[in-house]
Amino acid sequence: MHIQNPTTQTRLAAAVAELAERQSAFEHALDAWQQLTSQTTRREHTAAALRMEAEQARKDCRQAMRSTLGIPTKAVRELKHKEMANLELAEETLKIAEEEKIQAEIQHEALFEQRKALAEARDALQRQYWDAVLDDHLPQWGEQLPVLTLLLTQAPPACIERVFGCADWHREEEQVHAVLKPGALQQMLCSASPAAPDALLARLNQPLPPLATPPLQQHNVIARQRYQAQRDAQYQALINR
Structure with a gap:
């Protein structure tokens, strides 16, 4: 663990666990919303198919009526019944789809606000985590400050530049620009392998599921x-x- 204070570690671990529970609930609600939107799309496709069947039944009924003597036969009545039944089913299916669309809109808006709150809570916990890490490690780094202070006050400029870097100024086409040269401290930081995230940081770094606005x-x-x-x-x- 990068946090050495056991009290702080316990407190943050409890907060991260609570955040994980909230995210799990959010993901379940997100799955339910996605299922609802898929169901609405299926209903719309079903209604379109029913209307096509109704149109075909209407054409078949008209053709059958042309071949009769003017009195609707049983087959004609069945075709007309099929046409009207499919139209009514399509209308009811679309109305249910409209209900579900509204439900999906409301759920989408609620999920968006929920995700926003989760992101804010995660960002706040990340700040608390790194503040705790700095509280633990800054005193150790501070032991080197007297030497660095002596360096800055008494060492030749070339030695200071060796540690912190410098900038060479150049003029090209009436423009002055700086070429930065990193110092030994920056080079060491760039070449050093970062420490592996501990369990708390790994959990805090997990991205939230994407959600459109x-x-x-x-x-x-x-x-x-x-x-x-x-x-x-x-x-x-x-x-x-």
Whole structure:
């Protein structure tokens, strides 16, 4: 563990575990929303197929009527019944799909806010984690500060540049630019292999599942409120039909 203070480590571990539970709940809700959107799409495809069957039944019925003596036969009646039944089924299927679309919109907006809150909580915990690491390790680094202070106050400029680097200024086409030369400290940091993340950091570094921004978020507050009111009224009309 990079955090050496056991009290801080225990506190952060509990907070990270709570965040993991919240993310797990979010992922379950995300799966449910994705299933709902897929179900809505299937219903729309089903309604389209029913309408095509109804249209074919209408054509078959008209053709059958041409071959009769003017009195609808049993076959004609069955074709007409099939046409009307498929049209009614398609209409009801589309209305259910409209209900589910509204439900999916509302769930999408709630998921977006939930994901935003999770990202903010994760960022706050990452800051707490690194503050705790610095609290543990800064005192050790501070032991070298007297030597560095002596270096900066008494060493020749070339020695200071050797540690911290320098900049060479050049003029090209009436423009002055700097070419930075890294010092030994920067070179050592770049060449050093980073420590492996501990369990807490590995958990905090796990990305959140992607989620597109709901279309409603692109409008101002007044437009959102007006649309939500219209949507609520539409949903009530659909479920009360």
